[in-house]
Amino acid sequence: xxxxxxxxxxxxxxxxxxxxxxxxxxxxxxxxxxxxxxxxxxxxxxxxxxxxxxxxxxxxxxxxxxxxxxxxxxxxxxxxxxxxxxxxxxxxxxxxxxxxxxxxxxxxxxxxxxxxxxxxxxxxxxxxxxxxxxxxxxxxxxxxxxxxxxxxxxxxxxxxxxxxxxxxxxxxxxxxxxxxxxxxxxxxxxxxxxxxxxxxxxxxxxxxxxxxxxxxxxxxxxxxxxxxxxxxxxxxxxxxxxxxxxxxxxxxxxxxxxxxxxxxxxxxxxxxxxxxxxxxxxxxxxxxxxxxxxxxxxxxxxxxxxxxxxxxxxxxxxxxxxxxxxxxxxxxxxxxxxxxxxxxxxxxxxxxxxxxxxxxxxxxxxxxxxxxxxxxxxxxxxxxxxxxxxxxxxxxxxxxxxxxxxxxxxxxxx
Amino acid sequence: xxxxxxxxxxxxxxxxxxxxxxxxxxxxxxxxxxxxxxxxxxxxxxxxxxxxxxxxxxxxxxxxxxxxxxxxxxxxxxxxxxxxxxxxxxxxxxxxxxxxxxxxxxxxxxxxxxxxxxxxxxxxxxxxxxxxxxxxxxxxxxxxxxxxxxxxxxxxxxxxxxxxxxxxxxxxxxxxxxxxxxxxxxxxxxxxxxxxxxxxxxxxxxxxxxxxxxxxxxxxxxxxxxxxxxxxxxxxxxxxxx
Ligand SMILES: Nc1ncnc2c1ncn2[C@@H]1O[C@H](COP(=O)(O)OP(=O)(O)O)[C@@H](O)[C@H]1O
Ligand SMILES: [Mg+2]
Numbered sequence: 001x002x003x004x005x006x007x008x009x010x011x012x013x014x015x016x017x018x019x020x021x022x023x024x025x026x027x028x029x030x031x032x033x034x035x036x037x038x039x040x041x042x043x044x045x046x047x048x049x050x051x052x053x054x055x056x057x058x059x060x061x062x063x064x065x066x067x068x069x070x071x072x073x074x075x076x077x078x079x080x081x082x083x084x085x086x087x088x089x090x091x092x093x094x095x096x097x098x099x100x101x102x103x104x105x106x107x108x109x110x111x112x113x114x115x116x117x118x119x120x121x122x123x124x125x126x127x128x129x130x131x132x133x134x135x136x137x138x139x140x141x142x143x144x145x146x147x148x149x150x151x152x153x154x155x156x157x158x159x160x161x162x163x164x165x166x167x168x169x170x171x172x173x174x175x176x177x178x179x180x181x182x183x184x185x186x187x188x189x190x191x192x193x194x195x196x197x198x199x200x201x202x203x204x205x206x207x208x209x210x211x212x213x214x215x216x217x218x219x220x221x222x223x224x225x226x227x228x229x230x231x232x233x234x235x236x237x238x239x240x241x242x243x244x245x246x247x248x249x250x251x252x253x254x255x256x257x258x259x260x261x262x263x264x265x266x267x268x269x270x271x272x273x274x275x276x277x278x279x280x281x282x283x284x285x286x287x288x289x290x291x292x293x294x295x296x297x298x299x300x301x302x303x304x305x306x307x308x309x310x311x312x313x314x315x316x317x318x319x320x321x322x323x324x325x326x327x328x329x330x331x332x333x334x335x336x337x338x339x340x341x342x343x344x345x346x347x348x349x350x351x352x353x354x355x356x357x358x359x360x361x362x363x364x365x366x367x368x369x370x371x372x373x374x375x376x377x378x379x380x381x382x383x384x385x386x387x388x389x390x391x392x393x394x395x396x397x398x399x400x401x402x403x404x405x406x407x408x409x410x411x412x413x414x
Numbered sequence: 415x416x417x418x419x420x421x422x423x424x425x426x427x428x429x430x431x432x433x434x435x436x437x438x439x440x441x442x443x444x445x446x447x448x449x450x451x452x453x454x455x456x457x458x459x460x461x462x463x464x465x466x467x468x469x470x471x472x473x474x475x476x477x478x479x480x481x482x483x484x485x486x487x488x489x490x491x492x493x494x495x496x497x498x499x500x501x502x503x504x505x506x507x508x509x510x511x512x513x514x515x516x517x518x519x520x521x522x523x524x525x526x527x528x529x530x531x532x533x534x535x536x537x538x539x540x541x542x543x544x545x546x547x548x549x550x551x552x553x554x555x556x557x558x559x560x561x562x563x564x565x566x567x568x569x570x571x572x573x574x575x576x577x578x579x580x581x582x583x584x585x586x587x588x589x590x591x592x593x594x595x596x597x598x599x600x601x602x603x604x605x606x607x608x609x610x611x612x613x614x615x616x617x618x619x620x621x622x623x624x625x626x627x628x629x630x631x632x633x634x635x636x637x638x639x640x641x642x643x644x645x646x647x648x649x650x651x652x653x654x655x656x
Contacts, residue, residue, distance in 0.1 A: 319510045323524035324499025408472050
């Protein structure tokens with residue numbers, strides 16, 4: 001029997017009992033579907049995180065207080081206060097020739113406080129003291145008003161540039177420009193409103209209020225130190241050199257002789273992206289491997305049903321042999337039947353996984369995440385390949401059993 | 415020219431685990447092309463076993479089976495399949511049609527394992543269906559047919575690949591006497607008019623006497639090998655004409 005005739009026979013056999021054929025495939029459909037879904041969601045989440053980090057600007061370099069090693073970030077990342085960075089460090093970085101590629105540098109001092117306007121309160125709001133050079137470091141756009149000036153910073157002015165969520169929650173639809181509100185019982189005047197920026201990691205930038213650094217340190221926090229320093233490098237090619245220069249300048253400032261004694265850590269966005277990718281890749285692989293176990297279960301289910309089908313069709317097999325079918329004919333018939341089942345199951349699984357992933361995309365976008373729908377061709381090829389491999393592996397034994405069947409036994413079988 | 419079938423000292427025993435069941439003992443006989451032979455004997459005497467061996471479905475334990483020039487015991491599995499495909503056609507007591515499958519598709523089944531075009535298969539199958547007089551049932555499913563019609567479809571399936579020999583194992587066993595008589599008439603005419611060699615297994619004298627020759631077996635031994643008297647044969651065939 002030629003291959004296309006076997007296909008015809010198999011497809012009519014499968015059509016004769018559609019529910020059963022579908023149930024046979026179900027395990028595989030779920031397995032393939034979850035692999036495709038997980039790989040797709042993983043890629044979407046990774047793209048989202050990377051995009052967020054990149055949105056900070058890839059020429060950005062940051063200095064965090066406290067030492068870090070290759071394995072992990074400094075303690076300050078976890079909210080532990082380390083007081084080693086001070087305003088003089090920023091001045092030194094701006095003045096030194098070793099860091100001449102820095103176009104702008106600012107110290108940051110961050111705190112949380114209740115914010116009140118009239119009878120509206122904002123819970124979970126954060127303020128960030130930054131210098132007037134901030135707009136040259138981070139990508140921001142004002143929907144109204146202006147950013148504060150160096151004079152306002154040094155003069156302890158009580159002015160604020162507010163995030164879009166802050167504006168929404170305290171003023172609703174009203175224009176907040178020129179209004180006075182309270183941070184920690186101190187009055188601030190709104191001079192600018194930011195365009196929505198979205199989330200980076202766990203923090204919602206739109207819930208931030210930007211105020212002059214000196215005002216934050218002296219009036220709200222009572223600090224002399226900084227939460228972090230950020231600077232912008234003129235060109236990506238100069239990042240490595242600049243990071244080296246920054247370390248040297250800061251060591252001079254802090255009277256440190258060797259790298260081992262560093263009480264600060266310098267990071268750039270590109271490194272962070274690389275690190276994030278490594279972590280998320282490992283995560284994706286791990287989840288996909290778990291999902292792949294369900295493929296194995298699906299394969300065993302298919303083998304089980306095929307063995308039952310062989311037993312049910314003893315007489316048919318005996319008859320086919322009696323009219324001239326060879327072992328190979330019978331084996332091909334059952335093997336192709338399994339392959340068609342797994343092939344169809346894979347296709348349905350891929351479609352199902354992609355549809356669920358698309359739904360997740362729609363929901364994530366509705367929640368204002370900039371989520372991308374990614375179903376990569378390699379992951380589809382992989383899923384189909386794995387599906388067919390399972391068909392071959394688990395279809396071989398039942399097909400062989402059918403082929404080996406003694407025609408007499410099969411014909412006499414009741 | 416050699417005999418179509420030459421069996422010498424053929425024995426068969428089944429072995430299941432420790433139990434050995436001897437079924438056929440030291441059989442020797444020949445059958446020529448164009449013959450119509452009945453194998454007769456009580457139930458359990460080994461008729462079906464013998465027919466399966468002659469039909470390349472089973473192996474003898476001992477002795478020799480020559481078909482035309484071929485020593486069948488030396489054939490590989492694939493060669494046996496080729497013999498079943500080209501030399502033999504089978505009619506079984508239980509019909510053994512594929513369920514939920516049309517008459518045409520059932521009759522085409524043996525042709526599926528022979529290289530030829532789909533059109534050719536359909537043409538040959540239609541021709542075979544016509545020989546058994548079922549052209550008006552071509553598109554019926556096998557389960558929509560009466561017992562007699564089912565067995566005629568089975569005969570058409572046995573004929574479709576122009577086999578050298580047709581084996582029929584109690585073909586009337588599951589039929590009422592009228593349908594059974596019709597089946598026997600069809601087989602009789604196939605032998606008479608189309609010169610098909612036919613081996614018929616039965617335990618009924620009346621059915622057996624449609625053949626020219628009867629091999630009687632009992633407990634796996636041939637107890638008689640006799641020609642059917644012309645008038646008895648006439649009577650058997652006339653039986654269904656009335
Ligand atoms: N696979 C088998 N294993 C053991 N004994 C068998 C097997 N097949 C048939 N037999 C025995 O062989 C004997 C002959 O069977 P069979 O050829 O079917 O007889 P008949 O067709 O004349 O009724 C019976 O006694 C039967 O029980
Ligand atoms: Mg029998």
